[in-house]
Amino acid sequence: MAAQGEALTASGYIQHHLTNLAVGEGFWTWHIDSLLFSVGLGALFLWIFYKVGQKATVGVPGKLQCFVEILVEFVDGVVKESFHGRNPVIAPLGLTIFVWVFLMNTMDLIPVDFIPHAAAQMGVPYLKIVPTTDLNITLGLSLSVFFLIVYYSIKVKGIKGFTKELTLQPFNHWALIPINFVLESVTLIAKPISLALRLFGNLYAGELIFILIALLPWWSQFVLSVPWAIFHILVIVLQAFIFMMLTIVYLSMAHEDH
Amino acid sequence: MSINATLLGQAISFALFVWFCMKFVWPPLMNAIEERQKKIADGLADASRAEKDLVLAQAKAGEQLKAAKVQAADIIDAASKRRNQIVDEAKHEAEVERAKIIAQGQAEIEAERHRVKEELRKQLAVLAIAGAEKIIERSVDAKASADIIDKLVAEL
Numbered sequence: 001m002a003a004q005g006e007a008l009t010a011s012g013y014i015q016h017h018l019t020n021l022a023v024g025e026g027f028w029t030w031h032i033d034s035l036l037f038s039v040g041l042g043a044l045f046l047w048i049f050y051k052v053g054q055k056a057t058v059g060v061p062g063k064l065q066c067f068v069e070i071l072v073e074f075v076d077g078v079v080k081e082s083f084h085g086r087n088p089v090i091a092p093l094g095l096t097i098f099v100w101v102f103l104m105n106t107m108d109l110i111p112v113d114f115i116p117h118a119a120a121q122m123g124v125p126y127l128k129i130v131p132t133t134d135l136n137i138t139l140g141l142s143l144s145v146f147f148l149i150v151y152y153s154i155k156v157k158g159i160k161g162f163t164k165e166l167t168l169q170p171f172n173h174w175a176l177i178p179i180n181f182v183l184e185s186v187t188l189i190a191k192p193i194s195l196a197l198r199l200f201g202n203l204y205a206g207e208l209i210f211i212l213i214a215l216l217p218w219w220s221q222f223v224l225s226v227p228w229a230i231f232h233i234l235v236i237v238l239q240a241f242i243f244m245m246l247t248i249v250y251l252s253m254a255h256e257d258h
Numbered sequence: 259m260s261i262n263a264t265l266l267g268q269a270i271s272f273a274l275f276v277w278f279c280m281k282f283v284w285p286p287l288m289n290a291i292e293e294r295q296k297k298i299a300d301g302l303a304d305a306s307r308a309e310k311d312l313v314l315a316q317a318k319a320g321e322q323l324k325a326a327k328v329q330a331a332d333i334i335d336a337a338s339k340r341r342n343q344i345v346d347e348a349k350h351e352a353e354v355e356r357a358k359i360i361a362q363g364q365a366e367i368e369a370e371r372h373r374v375k376e377e378l379r380k381q382l383a384v385l386a387i388a389g390a391e392k393i394i395e396r397s398v399d400a401k402a403s404a405d406i407i408d409k410l411v412a413e414l
Contacts (some may be wrong), residue, residue, distance in 0.1 A: 022262075029262040042275045046283060053286035058293040062300060065290075072287045090279035100275065131268075136261060140268025 038131035098244040105236030138196040147193035
């Protein structure tokens with residue numbers, strides 16, 4: 001199943017599958033494939049939900065509307081359960097994260113060579129179709145969440161309150177302010193990092209296993225790839241849910257005044 | 259694997275998507291869901307109220323049926339009483355009528371009898387006079403004894 005002439009060895013094949021289609025130099029490198037699939041899937045999700053929302057009836061809903069409403073109600077229920085406050089951003093944010101991350105993860109279930117090979121035929125040298133196996137994508141999401149955490153912390157508690165939270169928290173004594181600050185900063189920074197790495201790690205590992213399975217002879221691949229794909233259905237939903245859930249919990253904590 | 263500008267692109271598109279979702283996707287869907295929930299709640303409340311109404315209506319109907327039955331029995335009672343009364347009255351009237359008719363008949367018979375008696379008396383007087391005339395034809399002047407005959411007739 002090796003794709004390119006220059007990458008017929010196993011390590012070359014794996015390396016090829018893990019390389020993004022990139023333009024630019026240094027920091028200003030853009031992973032065209034990750035961005036394209038990520039934005040495309042996000043737009044697909046919003047387009048479908050927008051269409052359904054425009055045609056939504058109060059009476060007996062259609063099947064698609066039912067499906068969309070189940071998702072909306074599910075996210076709304078989770079938000080109502082874990083977020084104690086009034087903020088109209090949280091629930092749509094949760095829905096966007098859940099569905100978008102789920103769709104990006106789902107790309108993992110497409111056989112690893114289908115789209116990259118088709119793209120290679122059209123002259124595209126590299127193509128990574130699962131955006132969530134790109135650390136930049138997951139970090140982009142989690143840093144946005146981090147920004148929201150800081151923004152709402154300051155908005156709800158004020159700069160003074162936020163500073164107090166960072167400096168007077170576990171040990172409420174002026175002498176221990178530096179220690180508190182280090183501890184709380186680590187807690188704060190760990191949130192986006194762990195969010196991004198958890199999603200990235202799960203999906204990257206899953207993708208890698210699919211690539212390794214693709215190295216087997218074609219007639220034996222299904223023995224491993226089918227159970228792994230079925231197991232992976234659980235992983236992609238779970239990871240999307242965890243990302244949404246933790247975002248909601250973190251933002252809920254940001255809204256809590258001590 | 260390196261951190262690069264892809265991160266910024268993802269963050270920007272994330273912000274736009276969340277904004278779009280919050281503005282155009284969430285409200286219509288949530289409205290539809292909440293409105294339907296309200297509709298269903300109303301429908302359920304209506305249904306339970308209708309059920310209560312039905313029970314009440316059934317009880318009322320049963321009561322009315324019972325009352326109607328009692329009323330019907332009363333009417334039947336009154337009717338049979340009235341019938342007896344009418345029959346009694348008719349009997350009484352008929353008896354009175356009968357007595358009247360009998361009395362009338364007897365009066366007629368009496369009158370007839372009286373008339374016949376008078377007739378007979380007249381005829382008997384004529385016969386008696388005729389007989390007497392025959393007996394005393396020669397000696398008695400009819401004209402002279404006419405007053406006697408009249409007296410006899412009157413006495414008869």
